[in-house]
Amino acid sequence: TRELPAGYTMRPIRAADYDRGVLDVLRVLTTVGDIQREEFEAQFNYWFKHNDTYFTLVIVNEFDRVVGVGSAVVERKLIHKCGNVTHIEDIAVARSEQGKKLGLHIIHALTDIGKSQGAYKVILDCSEDNVRFYEKCGFVRVGVEMSLKF
Amino acid sequence: TRELPAGYTMRPIRAADYDRGVLDVLRVLTTVGDIQREEFEAQFNYWFKHNDTYFTLVIVNEFDRVVGVGSAVVERKLIHKCGNVTHIEDIAVARSEQGKKLGLHIIHALTDIGKSQGAYKVILDCSEDNVRFYEKCGFVRVGVEMSLKF
Ligand SMILES: CC(=O)N[C@@H]1[C@@H](O)[C@H](O)[C@@H](COP(=O)(O)O)O[C@@H]1O
Ligand SMILES: CC(=O)N[C@@H]1[C@@H](O)[C@H](O)[C@@H](COP(=O)(O)O)O[C@@H]1O
Numbered sequence: 001t002r003e004l005p006a007g008y009t010m011r012p013i014r015a016a017d018y019d020r021g022v023l024d025v026l027r028v029l030t031t032v033g034d035i036q037r038e039e040f041e042a043q044f045n046y047w048f049k050h051n052d053t054y055f056t057l058v059i060v061n062e063f064d065r066v067v068g069v070g071s072a073v074v075e076r077k078l079i080h081k082c083g084n085v086t087h088i089e090d091i092a093v094a095r096s097e098q099g100k101k102l103g104l105h106i107i108h109a110l111t112d113i114g115k116s117q118g119a120y121k122v123i124l125d126c127s128e129d130n131v132r133f134y135e136k137c138g139f140v141r142v143g144v145e146m147s148l149k150f
Numbered sequence: 151t152r153e154l155p156a157g158y159t160m161r162p163i164r165a166a167d168y169d170r171g172v173l174d175v176l177r178v179l180t181t182v183g184d185i186q187r188e189e190f191e192a193q194f195n196y197w198f199k200h201n202d203t204y205f206t207l208v209i210v211n212e213f214d215r216v217v218g219v220g221s222a223v224v225e226r227k228l229i230h231k232c233g234n235v236t237h238i239e240d241i242a243v244a245r246s247e248q249g250k251k252l253g254l255h256i257i258h259a260l261t262d263i264g265k266s267q268g269a270y271k272v273i274l275d276c277s278e279d280n281v282r283f284y285e286k287c288g289f290v291r292v293g294v295e296m297s298l299k300f
Contacts, residue, residue, distance in 0.1 A: 026229055033231035043232045053203070054226075073225050076204075079176055079240060081183035082193045087237070090229060111298060121299045125275065125292075134296045142275075145293035146284045148261060149271045 002108060005100050007062035010109060013069070015044045017058055021094075022066040025058075029092040055113045059093075059102050067097040070106040072113045072122075086114030088124040107137040152258060155250050157212035160259060163219070165194045167208055171244075172216040175208075179242040205263045209243075209252050217247040220256040222263045222272075236264030238274040257287040 004010060013022065018040045026032050047054035052074065059068035070091040076084050088110050093103045114122040125145040126134055154160060163172065168190045176182050197204035202224065209218035220241040226234050238260050243253045264272040275295040276284055 023228065030229050032229050035228070035232055039232050040228070043226060043228060046226055050200075050203075053200075071227075075223050075237070075239065076193060076196055077221075077240060078173065078185070078190070078193060079180050079182050082185055082189050087225070089225065090227060115300055119300065121297050123275065123295060123297045125273065125295055127293050131294055131296065137298075139296035139298045141294055142297040143277050143295035144281055144291055145273060145275055145295050146281065146289035147271050147273045147292040148287075148289045150265055150269065 002105065004059065004102070004105055008059050008067070008100075008102065010057055010059045010068075010105060013044070013047075013056040013058050015041050017066055020060065020064060020066045022058060022069055025066050025069050025092050025094050026090065027092075028095055029090060052117075055110070057106055057109055059106065061097070066094075068093040068102040068106055070103075070110050072110040072117075074114070074117050074119065080120045083120040084118060086110075086117060086119040086122045088114075088122055091124075103133065104137055107134070111138070152255065154209065154252070154255055158209050158217070158250075158252065160207055160209045160218075160255060163194070163197075163206040163208050165191050167216055170210065170214060170216045172208060172219055175216050175219050175242050175244050176240065177242075178245055179240060202267075205260070206240075207256055207259055209256065211247070216244075218243040218252040218256055220253075220260050222260040222267075224264070224267050224269065230270045233270040234268060236260075236267060236269040236272045238264075238272055241274075253283065254287055257284070261288070 018037055023032050055072040058066045061067050071089045073087045074084050111122050168187055173182050205222040208216045211217050221239045223237045224234050261272050
């Protein structure tokens with residue numbers, strides 16, 4: 001089923017989610033650091049201004065606290081007849097909320113966004129540990145992610 | 151050395167590269183399909199309008215034919231103190247021009263763009279066959295690329 005458990009809602013991120021714990025949810029995934037409200041709002045406004053490129057969804061609980069988050073980022077290419085690829089990025093679910101398939105719901109919704117944006121494929125990078133989860137979401141292994149850190 | 155072989159020049163892509171073979175170079179990488187001049191120009195104009203996000207470089211030979219191409223795409227995030235990740239995409243070198251380290255030059259230049267845009271890392275996805283090449287460019291394996299095709 002694609003219905004969220006009772007009490008949970010999925011919606012686009014809002015500037016006010018700064019106060020609803022979205023950054024703490026992202027801390028489950030990786031380093032977030034200390035982000036002031038002004039910085040958060042500036043990034044939110046950049047995304048909002050580029051709303052053909054950035055799509056970030058959150059799941060909130062019945063107390064309106066953010067418990068899950070994920071982004072779709074549309075990349076426009078020349079290959080595949082000037083096609084686009086949608087990248088799924090920065091998926092995180094609060095530890096205490098895991099096991100409720102919230103991540104799966106976010107991935108399905110972001111995949112739908114990719115489809116509706118005309119993407120010929122949706123891709124994501126993950127660690128070996130998360131391959132099984134993304135396979136359950138319908139993804140298959142296709143390549144190697146490589147990185148150069150500054 | 152970071153100097154190109156004699157006769158070759160690297161520069162940002164131009165709309166007129168449609169007539170200089172840029173799409174044929176991309177055909178070395180993957181499916182490109184039949185792209186009309188108008189479609190190409192529309193995508194070029196989109197990139198140009200979003201020139202804080204899309205950076206595409208070409209290498210041309212002494213006859214002003216495109217022999218290599220590659221893109222850097224800047225993605226703005228919340229994680230890492232509202233950091234950005236620069237994605238290296240769609241790297242291709244004409245078959246007859248391979249072995250001259252043109253690909254390496256493109257990767258270095260795109261990596262420099264990522265750095266100058268303030269990226270905390272540059273990432274790319276590739277097939278197992280190309281891992282050795284990207285290691286020579288300074289990249290290391292970090293994860294698994296997964297895909298869902300439409
Ligand atoms: C599907 C998914 O959520 N993948 C994430 C990616 O989006 C995120 O940006 C990165 C952060 O790791 P980092 O802190 O090492 O850059 O981790 C994972 O690869
Ligand atoms: C570093 C590099 O150039 N990686 C490319 C990627 O940028 C390109 O978009 C894709 C096309 O493959 P596709 O036709 O299967 O989408 O191939 C490779 O993964």
